[in-house]
Structures are given as structure tokens and as C-alpha cells.
Amino acid sequence: MDMAVMERGNKTFSIILTFCIMFAFWMLLSAWTVYLVEPYDLFIVSSKGILAAIIVSFLTYEIFVPSRGENVILKLRRFIPYVGWELWQIYLATIDVAKRVYGILEVDPQIIEFDTTLRSDFALVTFGNSITLTPGTITIDIEPERGRYIVHAIAKGPADSLTVDQTMQKKVGHVFMEE
Amino acid sequence: MIIPFLVVGIIIASTILVCSYRAIYGPGTFNRIVAANVIGTKAIVLLIVVGYIIERPQFIDIALMYAVIAFMGTIIIAKYVERGELCSR
Amino acid sequence: MLAIDVVATMFLAAGAFFMITGTIGLLKFPDFYTRMHATGKCDTLGQILIIVGCMIYEGFTLITIKLLMVSAFYLLAGPAGGHALMKAAYVTGLPVWKKGDKRM
Numbered sequence: 001m002d003m004a005v006m007e008r009g010n011k012t013f014s015i016i017l018t019f020c021i022m023f024a025f026w027m028l029l030s031a032w033t034v035y036l037v038e039p040y041d042l043f044i045v046s047s048k049g050i051l052a053a054i055i056v057s058f059l060t061y062e063i064f065v066p067s068r069g070e071n072v073i074l075k076l077r078r079f080i081p082y083v084g085w086e087l088w089q090i091y092l093a094t095i096d097v098a099k100r101v102y103g104i105l106e107v108d109p110q111i112i113e114f115d116t117t118l119r120s121d122f123a124l125v126t127f128g129n130s131i132t133l134t135p136g137t138i139t140i141d142i143e144p145e146r147g148r149y150i151v152h153a154i155a156k157g158p159a160d161s162l163t164v165d166q167t168m169q170k171k172v173g174h175v176f177m178e179e
Numbered sequence: 180m181i182i183p184f185l186v187v188g189i190i191i192a193s194t195i196l197v198c199s200y201r202a203i204y205g206p207g208t209f210n211r212i213v214a215a216n217v218i219g220t221k222a223i224v225l226l227i228v229v230g231y232i233i234e235r236p237q238f239i240d241i242a243l244m245y246a247v248i249a250f251m252g253t254i255i256i257a258k259y260v261e262r263g264e265l266c267s268r
Numbered sequence: 269m270l271a272i273d274v275v276a277t278m279f280l281a282a283g284a285f286f287m288i289t290g291t292i293g294l295l296k297f298p299d300f301y302t303r304m305h306a307t308g309k310c311d312t313l314g315q316i317l318i319i320v321g322c323m324i325y326e327g328f329t330l331i332t333i334k335l336l337m338v339s340a341f342y343l344l345a346g347p348a349g350g351h352a353l354m355k356a357a358y359v360t361g362l363p364v365w366k367k368g369d370k371r372m
Contacts, residue, residue: 101293253349261356
């Protein structure tokens with residue numbers, strides 16, 4: 001993220017948005033029940049929260065609000081069914097590892113490399129995280145220029161489902177519109 | 180309702196003891212780092228369960244802070260072992 | 269015993285079973301990379317199941333939101349820490365175990 005690109009209006013908006021989110025978070029965690037009981041003590045209690053939120057938002061406002069991308073609302077709307085599919089895959093992954101520990105399936109590890117068509121930061125990280133949460137595979141390294149992944153698989157079955165079938169590449173490419 | 184929490188607490192404490200075998204005897208550096216990470220994860224769960232047994236809900240804040248610090252510790256050690264130094268100038 | 273107590277006990281039992289499986293995998297597997305598979309997946313899900321069991325037992329108070337935050341943070345941070353360790357080991361040159369080698 002280049003600091004020279006950010007204009008003055010964008011900087012003020014980032015600080016105010018970060019401050020609002022940090023203060024709402026603080027109120028949720030600590031002062032919620034006090035507010036419901038006695039409204040007079042609200043300002044004395046929440047002054048500590050306002051001070052903490054101001055300090056944190058001045059230190060970290062560049063990281064928290066992302067720079068403008070294209071079609072952010074459409075990507076966010078397609079992202080939520082993808083998270084649901086991923087939670088189901090976490091459950092399948094744990095059952096698979098339990099079978100390999102108790103000796104029902106076999107252990108035969110190998111290392112695979114392949115290329116994809118994803119290029120932006122957020123899409124690469126999401127795909128790498130999904131490979132780690134799928135049964136039988138863990139990401140080792142990512143090269144962002146060619147979209148090349150190095151993956152360690154625990155047997156031949158999960159390794160084939162990444163290189164031959166390519167179900168997950170199509171899903172992530174559909175969410176981020178195949179960048 | 181205290182009995183299920185007591186049983187789960189005893190099971191997790193005994194798995195922490197079993198895991199320390201890998202921390203002592205693991206050949207090389209990386210096996211010991213993995214064992215320390217696993218012991219940290221189980222310690223967070225043990226804090227929450229003990230908070231339910233003795234009926235003091237303040238232990239959950241301690242568990243939240245310890246989760247953040249343990250995650251940061253793992254990433255810093257991985258970066259140090261990979262490069263041989265922490266900040267590169 | 270109410271119905272909520274029975275459901276919470278089932279979640280707690282499932283979480284404890286997955287934690288035991290993760291520890292047996294840490295002792296039994298022959299190599300560093302395969303041990304990372306066992307702990308990175310089984311440990312994370314076992315912890316989430318135990319915390320969901322505590323949340324069901326509690327109801328709708330402030331403590332439920334704090335427990336939800338601990339479990340959501342660990343769902344994102346557990347696999348990420350495991351991947352960082354694995355990359356450090358691969359770049360430094362730790363040998364990979366193939367089928368038929370000696371146990372290391």
C-alpha cells in the first residue's frame with residue numbers, strides 16, 4: 001500500500017471509521033451491562049474506552065481500511081456461501097485425519113506443485129487457507145508472480161483432488177471473478 | 180453439572196502430560212516447537228474449563244489474551260529459524 | 269437434567285475425543301510434516317467444539333460473545349501458525365519421509 005496515493009479526505013475518513021469500529025468493539029466487551037443499569041455513570045466509565053480507541057486508531061488507520069477495489073459488494077455477497085462450504089470441509093478434514101491415526105486408511109506423503117490464475121493478495125491468501133483446511137493437504141509456499149503453490153499431501157487421494165479434479169480452483173475463481 | 184466439566188478437565192490435563200514426551204525427546208528443533216504450540220492450545224481450553232468449575236467468569240479474559248500472545252510467539256520463532264535474524268536492514 | 273445440559277455434554281465429549289486423537293497422532297506419526305497435519309487440524313476443531321459446548325450451556329449473556337471471539341480467533345490463527353512453521357522447515361531443508369524409510 002503506497003502512502004503517496006492516499007489523499008487527505010481519504011485519510012480523515014479512515015481515522016473516523018477506525019475509531020467508530022474500535023469504540024463499538026470496546027463497548028461490546030466491557031461496558032454493556034453498566035449502561036443498562038445506570039445511564040448517569042455512562043460517561044465516566046466510557047471515557048477510558050474513548051481514550052484507548054483514539055490512541056489505537058491513530059496508530060493503525062492505514063492497515064485497517066482497505067484501498068478501493070472493483071466490485072467489492074459483489075465479491076462480499078459471493079463470499080458468504082463459500083465460508084459455509086469451508087466449515088463443512090473442516091469437519092470432513094478432521095474425520096479424515098482421525099481415520100489415518102487409527103490405522104483405517106494409509107499414510108504415504110508426497111509434495112506437489114501447480115499453477116493457478118489468481119493474482120491479487122486477498123485471493124491468494126484465501127485459497128492458501130482453504131488448502132490447509134481441506135482433508136489431507138497443507139500449503140508450504142506461494143509465489144505471487146505466477147500463482148504457483150507448493151503443497152504437502154498426506155496420501156494419493158487428496159493429492160489427486162487438487163491437481164486432477166480442480167474443484168477448489170473453480171470455486172475460488174468464481175468468488176473473485178477469476179483474477 | 181460440575182461432573183462433565185471435571186472429567187473434561189482431567190482428560191485435557193493428562194493429554195498435556197503425554198504431549199510433553201514429544202517436547203523432551205523429539206529429534207531436532209521443529210518437533211519441540213510443535214509440541215510447545217500444542218501445549219499452549221490445550222492450556223487455553225483448560226483455563227476456560229477451570230473457570231466453569233470454580234464459578235469465576237474472569238478466566239475467559241485471561242484465555243483471550245494468552246491466545247493472542249501464543250500465536251505471536253509461534254510466528255516470531257518461525258521467522259527467526261527461517262532467516263537466522265529477526266530484523267533485516 | 270434439562271435438554272440443554274445433555275446437548276452441551278455431547279459437544280464437550282466430542283471435543284475431548286478429538287483432542288485425544290490429536291495427541292495420539294503427535295506420538296504415532298513418523299515425520300515432522302505428518303505430525304503437523306495431525307495437530308493443525310484435530311486440535312483446532314476439538315477446541316472449537318469444546319468452546320461451542322460451553323456457549324450452549326451459558327445462554328445469551330456477555331460471556332457468550334467473549335467465548336465466540338476466542339473460538340473465531342483460533343479458527344483463523346491456528347492453521348496460519350502451522351503453515352508458518354512448515355514453510356520454515358521446508359526452506360531450511362528438513363528431509364521429507366517417504367513410505368519405506370526409517371522413522372525420524
